[in-house]
Each structure stands twice: as structure tokens, then as C-alpha cells.
Amino acid sequence: MTQTPFHRLEDFLRLPRLGGLRLSPDGTRLVTAVATPDPEGTRFVSALWEIDPNGERPARRLTRGTAGERAPAFTPDGDLLFTAARPDPEDKAGDEEPPPALWLLPREGGEARLAGRRPGALSGTSVAARSGTVLVSAMTLPGAGTAEEDERLRAARREKKITAILHSGYPVRFWDHDLGPDHPRLLVAAPSGEARLDWRDLTPAPGSALTETSAEISPDGHTVVTGWRVAEPNGGGRASVVALDVPADDADPVRRVLLDDPGYEFFRARISPDSTTVAALRERRTTPTSPPRTDLVLVPLAGGAVRELTAPWDRWPADLCWTPDSAALIVTADQDGRAPVFRVDAGDGTITRLTADDAAYAEPCVSPDGRWVYALRVAVDAPAEPVRLDAHAADQRPTPLPGPAERPALPGTLTEVRTEAADGTPLRAWLVLPDGEEPAPLLLWIHGGPLTSWNSWHWRWNPWLMAARGYAVLLPDPALSTGYGEEFIARGWGAWGGPPYTDLMALTDAAIALPEVDGERTAAMGGSFGGYMANWIAGHTDRFDAIVTHASLWALDQFGRTTDSANYWLTEMTEAMAEANSPHRHADRISTPMLVIHGDRDYRVPIGEALRLWWDLQERQADPATQPHRFLYFPDENHWVLSPGHAALWYETVLAFLAHHVLGKELEVPEALR
Template identity: 55%
Template sequence: MTDSADRNIFADLDRYVAQPRVSGLALSPDGTRLVTGVQTLNPDRTGYSTALWQVDPSGEAPARRLTRSAKGEASAVFTPGGDLLFTSARPDPDTKGDDDPKPALWLLPAGGGEARVIATAPGGIGSPLVARDADIVSVAAELLPSAVDLKHDGELRKARDEGKVSAILHTGYPVRYWDEDLGPAETRRFAASLAELSDAPATPLPAAEGDDAPEPAGRLTLRQLTGAGRGLNDGGELTPDGATLVAVLDVPAPGAAQRSTLIAIDTATGERRVLVDDPGYDVYDSAISPDGLWVAYTSETHSTPQSAPVVHLQLVPLAGGEPRVIAADWDRWPGEIVWLPDSSALLVTADEDGRAPVFLISGVTEAPAEARVERVTADAAAFHNLQLTRDGSALYALRTSYAAPDAPVRLDLAAFLAGEAGSRHPIAAQELRSPVAAPELPGTLTEIETVAADGSRVRAWLALPEGASAEKPAPLLLWIHGGPLGSWNTWSWRWNPWLMVAEGYAVLLPDPALSTGYGQEFIQRGWGAWGQAPFTDLMSITDTAVARSDIDETRTAAMGGSFGGYMANWVAGHTDRFRAIVTHASLWALDQFGPTTDAAWYWQRELSPEAALANSPHLSVEKIVTPMLVVHGDRDYRVPIGEGLRLWYELLSKSGSPAADDGSTDHRFLYFPDENHWVLSPQHAKVWYQVVLAFLAKHVLGEERELPATLG
């Protein structure tokens, strides 16, 4: 859907924010239909909506669009019969108009025809799950805590709306998450039988019907599986026969903390039993074996100020029993989990060396701890949204890297499995015909590495602009990733280095201590000591970069967001080597940050009070002489706005380059009153890049640029 002439998008921010973006993947049971979402800019250019597209699994036919609406569609999943389910807040032709429609569950028939609504809830429907071999579906819906059912929830919501009441009475912690105020509604799970749906068209309700009008014919009868109470995650998985829902439930822990458990819920009775409940770790990302006997899941130990978390795959019988660690000696943190059809092995993703390959883990149920791990994918890329055919012959996924954004691919798994176990060679993915052509890059991507003072290998991606050479060396931008438990291994539309490369910068994307994909010890090196190994690793890899003849060591800048913003602040107070520093959504004063973040209990596990002070950037404010651009959104609950406000005041009043007596300063503060941790709306993202590029141009390139007129 993207013409080749439009693929050079990085020189024009309007074209960049309008670039369609692929996300999500679903495979039909017969393996003949692959569906993905394509996000596009809406007509007024202030937001995005997502449509569903069908991709040919063979790679021969072009992709074609399946849905079209202003509200967009999400959460695509196939039924055993091949119908496509999705959620959308688009208008329902079978009910009277609604000024504020909520997402409903829609069904697009496999045999063709228009999509129709099959389930609704006053607060909306989300996260549909379908059993592999049965006509059972489960959906999530948010209900007010005193609601006994969906009808009662609608009455309570109406009373709050009419009274203009937005108050929330909390009885526990947490009270907010990222950019969302928690409560008063809470997630509950419902189940229904798709067999009760009729092929007959729904009967539209007359326009004159009152608020108590019955649902049109052709709707599911939703049975409530879980009652009032916060903590149920909105995901989960149904067993192949649909009899059981396995889900993660957060429960209270001492010290106003919480931890997660794994539960099984009978979809006929709602009876609940606990599968995994260990006070020493949290659980995530469960997957039920096709034979219905096992649940594989990810566990993460609770960190302490002295010890980083440890992540493992684990296995527990669905009928109940003791959990066991899978591949105990595998020094990687597992991500997505998919079972092979015969329930003998797992396909798992994991960060590794600036990539996120797919791995095969064999012998899972016989001797879990000794299970063998083999790399499946050869591509220098990250894979996610794994979709396996019923016969296990092909694996579909979205592939991404800093060379290209998400695109659907096929892996010939049968060919890989035909090799001799233990000596198989990784295989390359086959590109399918994506709905969106990959953009043309304004430069090249390479890798560099160095050896830290303690002997640790530190690597990075380096994006170089076209024409960079010894005769024309490029200015360098050090871009520090957030997390800090993460890696620069996947394309990001929000943090995209190619926009900077198009401006002539070489962009360094390093994975310092605390990064994932290099083993547990590499994480532990920086644990509780953020200003030590992570900082020295960054300076060491920067030294390696500027030693190149195609890099201009006299024109450098540093930037980062979240933990990367923290590190930018630390860099500012511990070196003057950079001409400019951009700090986004950054931690500044660690003595105040902990209790104000949205998950304060996690912070208590991460740094002791003594370590927080020892690693707090604000204590070095008087050493900051580099011009800084501070960026913060007011709806950032992970790193609250108080961090940005205090940083801004102390830069102007206490730094080594304070505001002059007349108030003038080289520092700048870009504030977004209604944005969150990332700054996501298209026009605000555009302003973000415009201001950052203008700030860098002034201090690194010596160029004055006009600021966007939208700033007033």
C-alpha cells in the first residue's frame, strides 16, 4: 500500500508520522489466512486507527484490506471454524446511536459477508480468547466494583456520568499505572459459547426503544467467570477444549506491594484454583500445551538492592503440582512461548546480542531442567507475535530490527526440525508480501564493540549517514536506551534513529551493563550501581565510536529517555565531553522518585536508600555545564512530572551553567501537559523531534533553526 516513491520518509516529519505501521498477527486454524493490523494516521492527523489486513501465507498474493472504520479494529483472533473475531468501537448498525460507543466484539464470517457485533459490555469488550478445539470464547470487560452483572454496571455508569462524578475511592495500592488512573472499574473475565450464534441476521432495535431494550438477536450470552476485585490481568489462555482459563492474578504483598500468581478458572462454573503461587517471584506469559496437560510460563524472581532479578521458563501440570524450571542453565531471559503441536517442545523468543531470535527448547516435559536449547532463526533481527501452523510445518512471525520495521515472515520449521537434534543450523525467514513496504534508510547500519575496564564485552548498533567518511566525518549522537532492563534490538517508531541520521548525525545505540541479551552477569554488573558500570560502558563505547575516521569527535551529543534520561542526567554531571544533552522523562532526584512512581514497591527492591543517594544525578548538579533540553509529560506516572520540574529548577538555580541574572539560559524545557511517558500523539511527536533537532543543531552543528509555529 506504500508506493516506492514514498519510501524516503525520514527527511519530512509530516511524511514520517503518516507512515503506515504493521502490528499484530493471527493465523487461521487451517493455515491459509494470516491477518495483521495496519495503523494509519487519521484524517485530521491527530491520532491513529488500525485496520485489519490479510496476508498471503505463501508469499505469492498481495495483502488485501479486510476492515475499514474511523474507530479502527484490534485484537484479531480466529475461531476454530475460521471466522475472524476482533474488537472495535465502530458504530453498530443493529442498535440505536451512541455518542460514546465502547469497543464491542465483532465477527467477520470466514465465508464472506459483513462483520457483525456478537457481544457488548457497558465499559467495552477487550482481549478475546478462543479455544483451539472448541467453540468457547472468553472476553475481558471492566466493571465497577459494586456491579453484580453487566446490566447493573451500565446503571452505575449512567449514574456517575449524569452526576459528573469522577471520584475514585481506593482501598489499596497501586492507584495508577504508566499514564492510566486505576479504578474505579476493574477487569473481569467472561465466557460464552460460539455455538449459540445464529447465522440469521440480527434484528435491529427500533429507534424509539428505551434504555431497557433487549439485545438484538445473534448476541453471545456472557457468563461471568470472575467477580469484583482488582488484580486480574486482561490476558490469559483457554485450554484446547475451552474448559479452563489460565490467567495471571496480582495479589497483595507486604509493604503495600503486589506480586503475581497463576490461576486456573473453570469456564462452566467459575471455580478457581491456584496453579503457581510463590512469594519469591512473579509469573508472566503462560502457554498451555496442545494436549492440555502442561502450562509453561515465565517467572521473575523479586530483586533486592543487591541482586538483579532472574528470569526463567517454568513448567507446571495443569492438573496441579510442583513447578519445575526449564533449561536451567540457559543464560537468557525468555519472552514469547509457543508449544509444538505434539507438546514435546517449545518455541521461545529471547533477547540476544542486540537481536531477539526464536529458539527451540526440546525435552521440556521429560527432564525440564536439562532441556536442550537451539537457535532457530539466523536473521539479525527480533521476532515476535509467533504463529505456528497446526501441523508444525511453518512458523509465522513479525520480524523487526533497526534495519526495518515490523513485517510478516515465514519460517520453514519442518526443514529446521528435519536436521539432527543438537546440530541444527539456524534458518533465514522468508519475507511475505506485507501491506506496507519498508522505508528506505538514509544511511547504513553496522555494529561496533569494545572491552570495558572489567573485561566485559560491550556492543552497540551504529547508524551512519550516507556520505560519512574520513573527509566528511559525521557528528555523533549517543542515544541511551530505557528500561534499564532492555536492549536496542527492535525498530521503534517513537525513538527512531533514522530521523537523526537524515539530519547528518551518526547515531550510537549501545547496550551497556543492565541490558538484556548478554547473560545474567552482564545485568548484575550494573545492579544497584547505575552510575558505575552502565556509565563507564557508555563512555567506553563512545570512545570506540569517535575513534573511527568517519566520526567527528569534536561534535557529539547524548540523549535518552526514562532510564536513558536518568543516564543522560548522570552523564551531564560527570563529563563535559558532549556539546548538548537531551533528557526525556528522566529520573533526577532518587530520594524523591521512589515513593511517587506508579510501582513504588518495585523501586524498594531495586535500590537501597543509600544506593539511591549514591547514584542520584541531582547531587552533581553544580558540575553540569553542558546545555540541556529537558522533556517531560504531565501524565507520566512511571516517572512523575516532579522529576522534570525539580531538574528544571535546579538546572537554572544550582548548575554550573545557571540562568543569567536576566533569566536567559541555554537550557530548555519542553513540557507536554497532556502527554505521557512516551509522547505519542502524532503532532506532539512531530514537535518533539522538531525541538530536539533544533536544540542539537544549535549546540552541535552551530546552526540556528526556527522552532515549530505550533509552539506559539
């Protein structure tokens, strides 16, 4: 058998992971961030690498900081800005844990220098393409008017070991971190040569309006466009887009509302190169009976009427960027288990699909002459890699560029499974088959979201690790998955235990009918919403030999009000919906061995879901000594389980549980858990 990086967890975890892509103003340099484990193997650290857009030179590493570098952005002169938590070489006090600051690596090379810092973390760098004005987001305590006041207040909290936060609104958490006590503010600074940037606060009292938003500065540096959270009476809020006009003197900036509608959320705003138009994604807000819908809209930067650009298109635009002539936008969108690149004419909305392969694309950027689109190509059978596309050619194959890492060899092959639902709806899934001639035991993997698709590479849920151990892995897109049209999502909206469940069973039936699959040895696995479906399956069928449920929803009456975004989930999750679709109501019917996995720092699906699930399983066991279930608990992990050591332990535990219940082997508990 050919050995691949997927046969040993240590080799898999060492594979480089690319993220982000930025193009220099002259189009001669691409930069990406590459994450690998640190020397101790306890965390992933990212470094910046340069890629040749012409595909002639090999990729080269630019940074080597021990804490890692991220979020690259180019100045008009070609210098490279990035954020990093490095010590300030001029700080004699030597801050042991400095917050992320802004660093500059000269175009001609050499040592990076500190370009600007604040007491709180800096992030979200945007640079005006012509003026060179720098925009950042800076975490600042509400009572601080200046950086000095911010530092004084932080020092007082540190000295007294105060971590408490006083909230006056909602939300208070987001995914894996607490919100507050500081809030983001937007700062700008003019180019300063060798001197450090002199920040100017554009939003001195934003409250939580800038929380989890993004911002961009116009090419001339005169206007900043940013997301802006609007508080609402129900404790939630909606996402709007505003423009901040940056005055030449010390006067306060003028804030103008560009996009705001109680029926929609607006996000990912992008300013056209000619500084006349803002493109943004508009998402229809949900109701208990209607799912969201995402469109691309345009609005004048000066303010005015909103124009829908993709209203007839039954797909959801995602990543977007302008072409240099401001005549079109390059976007990505989920479609039929892929996520192609599309060109959208800004005048008449004509949509041209640029890519025709079985891949998903991200981070598109266009060359200054408008000829090329650069992007990261990622697929179920290939991790992210840089590619080049013709910006005008339809249905093309990408040209790979020499990147920081070669594509790893795989221990199997990828194919598709297609069938129909009971109502005649076409269904499809990816199927990973291991090398070998014997029928393989089947693992049904259910994606999270639920508004997403199995259309790209996953590091945390990687089917090729399972293929290396002889399993076939089914990656289905049931009702609620994106890329199949609005009606496909509507089939499962508010009915999680209905079409999503029956679609999964129909695709499982289609997979086990194949001669390559052993339908007598099967397991179901899922995380987040996929974990919800795993729990629902456990209470509705005993066809599987084992079930793994990770970060899962169990009791919907409890989940809806304890998640970090209750205002969103309770819109769909009415009392009637929760009653009809909650897995905990079917606990008495569970007979399949279950492995429950959860991190205590998961705020999207709080630990209470796992604790309640575990108790509901345990109180139904006649003999605790022989009960088949297990609970893998991570006190300091979040929704995803991110550290290399814990990720390896996650896979070791899952593989041992499956080997015992699916393959009939003795249960071998990982050494670290004995």
C-alpha cells in the first residue's frame, strides 16, 4: 500500500494550510498566509509567503515570526503590511504578550519594522490604492478617548486582575470568544515614511456597532465604507453599511447610511476602483416559514438608490472583488457541490461562469490590466492552492501557480452519488473510496451549517484520513444545503427532522447499493448542525453501527436561548418548530452506541447541549458498567477543536470508537486518555 500523509496523523497535521491571497498594486507579487504547527506541536502558526503571478519562480517565505503573521495588505509603493504580536524592539519595558500590531516589510526586503500599534489588538487592514492612507480596526475600551487613556484603563484591570464585563446589549459572545470589555473602532493614518503611523479615530463612540464587521477605504482615502450594526428592540440587531467621509482637518467624520433595510442584512461592501459605487451582499432576513436569500446589490458611494444586480440568479454570491475598470465584479457562489468563479457585469448583470472544474474558489483578485483573476482553488480532493484564470474566458480550467506546498497524494479516489428524494428532487453527494478491491465500510458524514455544502477541502473533518484506514466516506448535500437553489433550501426550512433526514437516508441507500461499499458496516457522523442530524438519526433508526456527534444540538428549547446568536436562531426556531424537531424528545428510542464530543468554549452550540445529551443517554442505561456510549470533553477547546494535539486526539478517539463498533475490534482508548 502506498503511504500518504493521511496514514499517520502526525504527517497530516504537518501539511501546510494556505489562507488568504493579496496582489500587489503592480500585479507582480501575490502573498498568502501559510499555517503549520509550531516546533512544540501545540498550536498552528502562520507565516507569509510570496507567489509569482506569472508562475515562473518558486514560492518563497517572507516572514518567520514565532507568533506568526497574518492579514497582508500592500501599500501603493509595494511595501507589505501585516499584523503580528511581535515585541516592539524599541520598547525597553519589553511587553511579554504584546497585542497584534501593524508591521511593514519593505518591498526591497530586509527586516520588518513596527508601523503602528495601539494598546488593544489591530486587525482588518485596508490601504487606499492611490493615497496610501491606512485603515485599521483597533480594540479600545469604551471609556478611553486616546491610546494613553486606553492603556491606563487596561493597566488598572490587569493590576487588579479584573476580567468582568458589564453588558448593556446583545450579543455578549461570538462563536468562541467573549465580546467586550473593549469594542472595535476604525482608525486611519496617512503614509509616514519611516515614522510610525499617527492614528486618527474615525469612530470615537461606536458602542458595539462595529462588532464583527469589516471595513474598506476608497482609493483616494477620502471615504471609509464599513458594516454597522443597528440595535433592534428584540435584543438583536441588523447589519447595515455606512460611509464615513474623512475630513481633511480635525473635524469629526460625517457618517452616511448607504444600505439599511429592516428586511435585510448587508455585508462585505466593496468600493469600485473609480470610487463611484459600492457593491455589497444583501441577505433577506428569515421568518419561521421563509429562508434567507443572498443577492449582489450596488449603491452609489455618494448615496442613492439601491440596484439589484443578481435578482434573477438562483445562487448566493460569496467572495467578491471589482475588476480594475469598475465594469464588472468577480464573485464565487456555491453550485452543485462546487463553488465556481463568476463574472458579473455591473451594467446589465450578465453572469459568466469562468471555471468548469470540480472545485471551490476563494479570495479572488484581479490583475491591474484586468486580464487575469488569481484565486485559491480548493476541492474535496485538494487543499487550497494558488491558480490563475483568464478574466474573460468561460468554463475554463485554471492554471496552477507554484505555491508553498505540493498537493498531497491521496489514499483513494473521489466520485459522485446521485439519486432522487421521495418528492422527486434530485440529490447528490461526494463519495470518497479507499484504495483496495474489497467493499469498504461506510461512514456517513453530515455537514454543519446547515446553509453550506460539502464542496471543498476540510482540515478538521478530513475524509482522506478515514480512507487511509479503509473506510468509504459519503459527503451528502441534503435539503438546506446551498448551491441547489432557493427551493432546495426551503424544503428543509423549519423542518430539520423532515427532508434533511430523508435526503440523507436516500443518499445512504444509493451509496450502499454500490459494489465498492459494504452496507453491513456503517456509521453516521456530524458536527454542529451535522451533529444535530446525527442525534436525530440516533432517535429514528438503528441502521448504523455507531454514531459520532460533535458540538451538536440536542434540546432545541434550550439551544435557541443559550447560543451566542439567539436573535437569529429563534426567528426560525419557534416553539412549535423546536417541539417538532428536537432530538431530545426521541431519547428513549436510541439504541446505537454514541460518541459525544464537545468543547467547553463553544459558544455557538453551548456545552449544555452535550451535558444534557450525555445525561439523557446515561439515565437510560440499565448497567453503567456495560453502557456503550462515550463522552470526549475538551475543557479549553471551542466549536472546532483547533490545537494540533487535540485535533490528533479527536481523530484517535473517533477511529478507536469506529473500529470497535463498526469493525468489531477491541476498544483501544488513546494513551493520552487512559
